Amino acid sequence: MWLSRVAARSFSVAAAAMQSARVYVTRKVPPDGLEVLRKSGRVQFELWDTDDPVPRAELLKKVRGVDGLLCVLTEKVDAELLDAAGPGLKVVSTMSVGYDHLSLEELKKRSLECVYCHFHLCRGIRVGYTPDVLTDAVAELTVALLLCTSRRLVEATHEAKTGGWGTWRTLWLCGYELANSTVGILGLGRIGVAIAERLKPFKVKKFIYTDVAPRPELANMINAEYVSMDELAQQSDFLTICCALTPETQGICNKNLFSKMKETSIFINTSRGGVVNQDDLYEALATGQIAGAGLDVTTPEPLPTSHPLFTLKNCVILPHIASASYTTRNAMSVLAANNLLAGLRGEPMEKELKL
């Protein structure tokens, strides 16, 4: 069985190197990325040319026999999809920094089959993603969401528009300020550093963080102290979640964490909804266990408008827009296209996920 799979892959890798590869693009991607694909002259690509996700059944049909897949975070790349694509699939390039929609296990399994293959170009399925190019946009939006939540801007504009604005009142719509505060970062990476750099001029007193292990090279850039998860919860006036969604971080922001936070603290999540237990968060917000939450990500997405979190004044919910600037989304599409092309040529990708 593996022999025929390896043989098929070896043949198709060699063939793709000589002629144009077949690629399926699962979404209308920004123009700069499409231009890269068009100009390459190396790929014949078919595009799901709308802003809505391609229906699963259609996707499974369209990937049959492709050499490459350029996808976004709404497409689950799992065993079913990889089987549907078949042994010719050489590259999956996602236009996202997050890769929790890709089953790394399944991708790895298929790559391992190539241990038996002695062709240099035959290295299993390679995966590209788009870190770095979105760091500025995500950090900027995180700061905006944090200020919007802590200074109650959504509530305030609502009051102004709907006649709630009476006379000037001493404690009306008061919130919490960054000056002299402690900001906690759960999961310190490029984005956490970029957020801290932007918050520093607001006169934050102290940055603290936790992660699977200390990250001194990054922490030194923002003078952040490594603390335990409990200390992070207890000390943070603002807690910003920057970790990837993995089996280890799934639901890590739960009752246990919220119960240790201050009643005056603000919780901000621009990573993935899955890191939060939303029932526990609702409880913490509704009972005043914490002061407020700003969420750019939820489970599911979109969050149904009937969801209890939407009933809370102290919860600001955005529709997953952290990287949504024209510059960044175009840059992500270019990087995803270049990763795809490099993978198809059997060359190193600019940003490749090590499986």
Ligand SMILES: O=C(O)[C@H](O)CO
């Ligand atoms: O993973 C990502 O890239 C973001 O969540 C969307 O830009």
